Amino acid sequence: MSPHVITWIIAAVAAAGVIVRPFNLPEAIWAVAGAVLLVLLGLLSTSDALTGVAKGTDVYLFLFGMMLLAEIAREAGLFAWLAAVATSHAKGSARRLFLLTYGVGTIVTIFLSNDATAVVLTPAVAAAVHTAKAKQPLPYLLICAFIANAASFVLPISNPANLVIYGSHMPPLLQWLPAYALPSAVSIAATYLLLRWTQRGALGQEIATEVPVPALSPAGRTAAIGIAATAIVLLAVSAFDVALGLPTAIAGTATAAVVLIRERKGPWIVLRDISWGVLPLVAGLFVLVEALDKTGLIRTITALLYDQAQRSVVSAAWGAGIVVAVASNLINNLPTGLIAGGAVQNAHVPDQITRAVLIGVDLGPNLSVTGSLATILWLTALRREGQAVGARTFLKLGIIVMPPALLLAIGAALLVN
Numbered sequence: 001m002s003p004h005v006i007t008w009i010i011a012a013v014a015a016a017g018v019i020v021r022p023f024n025l026p027e028a029i030w031a032v033a034g035a036v037l038l039v040l041l042g043l044l045s046t047s048d049a050l051t052g053v054a055k056g057t058d059v060y061l062f063l064f065g066m067m068l069l070a071e072i073a074r075e076a077g078l079f080a081w082l083a084a085v086a087t088s089h090a091k092g093s094a095r096r097l098f099l100l101t102y103g104v105g106t107i108v109t110i111f112l113s114n115d116a117t118a119v120v121l122t123p124a125v126a127a128a129v130h131t132a133k134a135k136q137p138l139p140y141l142l143i144c145a146f147i148a149n150a151a152s153f154v155l156p157i158s159n160p161a162n163l164v165i166y167g168s169h170m171p172p173l174l175q176w177l178p179a180y181a182l183p184s185a186v187s188i189a190a191t192y193l194l195l196r197w198t199q200r201g202a203l204g205q206e207i208a209t210e211v212p213v214p215a216l217s218p219a220g221r222t223a224a225i226g227i228a229a230t231a232i233v234l235l236a237v238s239a240f241d242v243a244l245g246l247p248t249a250i251a252g253t254a255t256a257a258v259v260l261i262r263e264r265k266g267p268w269i270v271l272r273d274i275s276w277g278v279l280p281l282v283a284g285l286f287v288l289v290e291a292l293d294k295t296g297l298i299r300t301i302t303a304l305l306y307d308q309a310q311r312s313v314v315s316a317a318w319g320a321g322i323v324v325a326v327a328s329n330l331i332n333n334l335p336t337g338l339i340a341g342g343a344v345q346n347a348h349v350p351d352q353i354t355r356a357v358l359i360g361v362d363l364g365p366n367l368s369v370t371g372s373l374a375t376i377l378w379l380t381a382l383r384r385e386g387q388a389v390g391a392r393t394f395l396k397l398g399i400i401v402m403p404p405a406l407l408l409a410i411g412a413a414l415l416v417n
Helices: 003-020 027-041 047-055 057-075 078-088 095-111 112-131 138-150 160-169 171-198 216-241 245-265 278-294 297-311 314-331 331-349 351-367 372-386 389-415
Strands: none
Touching: 003 027, 003 278, 003 314, 027 047, 027 278, 047 278, 057 078, 057 112, 057 160, 057 216, 057 245, 057 278, 078 095, 078 112, 078 216, 078 331, 095 112, 095 138, 095 171, 095 216, 112 138, 112 372, 138 171, 138 331, 138 351, 138 372, 138 389, 160 331, 160 351, 171 331, 171 351, 216 245, 278 297, 278 331, 278 372, 297 314, 297 331, 314 331, 314 351, 331 351, 351 389
16 A cells, blocks of 8 residues: 555544544544654654644634633623623524524624634623523524634635635735625525524524623623724734734733733633643644645645636536535545645636635535534534534534535625626
8 A cells, every 4th residue: 555545544534533533532632643643654754744733823823812812701701791782682582682693603703703703602602592591502502603604704814714725815805805795695694594494493482581781890891802902903914914823812812911910810710721622633634734735635636626727617616616615524624725725826726716615615614513623613612511512413404504505605706707
């Protein structure tokens, strides 16, 4: 058996481990184990493995900043306050609470990224449904996962994968908006309608009508200001094509520091609850992609994509978008985005194909529970809230919600000049 085939097998098994989580082991163990095995067998040099790890630096910083913001907001009581406000505005209507939650999730995803929706919004929604005394909280929690992907290409900052697809050729903000406005609107609307339809039975439940809204503490207000300031900073740096990781980490650290100093608390109270396992998971995936790149996989995909684009741009766009969407669920959209991004940039394909690929990477993961890093973060947040969603349960929903939204979004993208 050739070294290339062995590399592909190890990468496939590691990806399957991340998705299925045999023996209920954390996702990170499988990704890291696959990366280590590649090095031990001599299929990837130590220097190349470290190169792969280093390529994820911006993602690590971004995730750290967002997780820090989420924890300090939770500690400051911001989530509990938001939960009470949302439930109060629902006025006893489960359907209205669903719409309000979806709207908030859309805004958070657009301005703070899909990972922030998973990390920041999920605890707030869990608190909201608890405050509302909803007997079936799952429909509201599902929103955090589905909208995190459905609204993740409104802006360049809405998903770190967007930066991976375009690399150093990121369109300016004023070019991005008209290119992705229609596909994003279609994606958000279709996902809402389909998800709401699947949850129509549960949305007939009764929720609390009278919900007291407590005053937001000074620490909570500071955390809210920090999150808003982070959104503004990310918009500014993305407009100048600056990497998002370091600004996010700085903003999260600064917000946490101000709140903790104001409350006279130590950093441990926040740091102990961060989901640190996400970082080695991402590092392991970057190493796996580096190994696959060494086998010539990206060069092969580049050649195929270039050949299809020469024959028919429209057919190539449809094919690439759908294939990438499926692949994102098989091996996670982070490695898929890295591979697809390299192929798109090397093949110099027309904009229609690039847009279809990006939509596939961003929206495609709504099929499976581990299709995107955001959904994995969502799962982690759910476990902390004492909730669980199985892979089969999510797949039954995803197979109804994702394909129509994907096809409509790609079709809308092809209508844009």
